[in-house]
Amino acid sequence: MNYHVSKTILGENPKFDFPKPIFLEELKEEGLVKLFSDFYDLIIDSDIGNFFPQEEDELEKIKAHNVKFFIEAAGGPKDYSQAVGHFDMLKTHEQFSITEKARREWLGCMEEVLRKTDISDEAKQSFWDFLEVFSKHTVNVDEKQELEDLVVKKG
Numbered sequence: 001m002n003y004h005v006s007k008t009i010l011g012e013n014p015k016f017d018f019p020k021p022i023f024l025e026e027l028k029e030e031g032l033v034k035l036f037s038d039f040y041d042l043i044i045d046s047d048i049g050n051f052f053p054q055e056e057d058e059l060e061k062i063k064a065h066n067v068k069f070f071i072e073a074a075g076g077p078k079d080y081s082q083a084v085g086h087f088d089m090l091k092t093h094e095q096f097s098i099t100e101k102a103r104r105e106w107l108g109c110m111e112e113v114l115r116k117t118d119i120s121d122e123a124k125q126s127f128w129d130f131l132e133v134f135s136k137h138t139v140n141v142d143e144k145q146e147l148e149d150l151v152v153k154k155g
């Protein structure tokens, strides 16, 4: 298993493949629900926890909603796009300032839960490879630029 993370180049729009069917076949929807429940429990205690709601019932709603996206991406029912009306992660994340560092923290939490997930390496690798590239589409802030803006603002 290779949890390699390559660098995002802003504006690059890299092509990605959705996970192979064996991922959902092996893990099943119930497995994905458990995986994302564990993932969001890690996320709220991580360096990007401030982006997410800390209240238990709000977090439960997010878990139940967001996992539908991943089930659909893995080839399952299209409940996410039916509920939301689109499948556009760029649009979804526009309202947040996401840096490469935040992306790596997100992927780090995912690596931690995937390491504890009992499916074949082939299935896991195909999910990881999808997330590794797909997550580049959520990065919308140049870290260096953000720091420079802060310095300018401070005077």
Ligand code: HEM
Pocket (backbone or CB within 6 Å): 048, 051, 052, 062, 065, 066, 069, 070, 084, 089, 092, 093, 096, 098, 102, 103, 104, 106, 131, 132, 134, 135, 136, 138
């Ligand atoms: C592969 C990468 C990612 C995927 C597939 C993904 C997917 C999603 C989805 C499906 C939602 C729910 C949107 C809706 O309301 O319908 C969401 C929301 C959100 N995402 Fe991401 N995301 C990714 C990476 C990130 C990263 C790196 C951050 C960094 C902070 C982030 C922060 C958020 C936040 C703050 C929300 C709103 C709260 C929530 O509904 O979870 N996401 N994301």
